Amino acid sequence: MGLGTSMKETTLHYYRDPLVEILSEDEEVNLRGIMIVGSPDKNEDKYLSAERVGVSLECMRADGAVFSCNGIGNNHVDYAHSIEAAEKRGIPVVALSLCPAEDFVVQNKYMDGVLCFYKTSDKASQAGDETTVLAENTVTETDARKALAMLKLKIRKREKKG
Template structure:
């Protein structure tokens, strides 16, 4: 399933990513890096990519992670697998998605940690370029939630 125009993260969004900007300034959280993972077409490749990404996250010996997905449908197959792998490893995390976890095509026990970031009241795309991407308020909520989870673990 393709991404609509309002969910596309433009180059400008990448250069001004709210997570990177906020975490770079944060005195309590040490930003280790950003991992960008694409979504393959076939399920075995999806599972491999998400398993390897989770292995990379574990190898970094981090205290917490923010996971984000800006797609629908088949993109949630590997994203849900990644969430499961990170959660099973006991790494505190917050997951971001353009929709509620109940709308994912697959489910697991770690999806209660998903925060949706759509901007319309009916949980649909607004059709306005760049509007349905993570903004500063979304990032602040996710970082605050991650900070709480890291303190609890």
């Protein structure tokens, strides 16, 4: 598995990223920044990278975070650890991925109910299927709106508890 043609996020996608557009346009959201994190090869580097994500979010005093991962398989190792690092610090996370959380190679207690996943545009395909159409499986405006709505719910739920 890994990153195939349909999962590649093109330069044009980054310039017009629906996730960034939706978050920055919402009046209830104060978009603090965008963090781009690579996927290291070594396991100890994956943990270090994930902890840095959590600490960075904590230092920004983020009320919540939306994660997006373009790839599957090995990328989900540090992705899952980053979700854990943020959630351990009390920062609600909504994470977008091509496949659902139960298909991740790594699991943790923070994965339950965290992920919203998007599918290929071919309704007959299974989630996580690779196609050969460039950028066919990238985040859409609908995915971004769902993620924002889920994040707002998680933040409200945390505020009621706390």
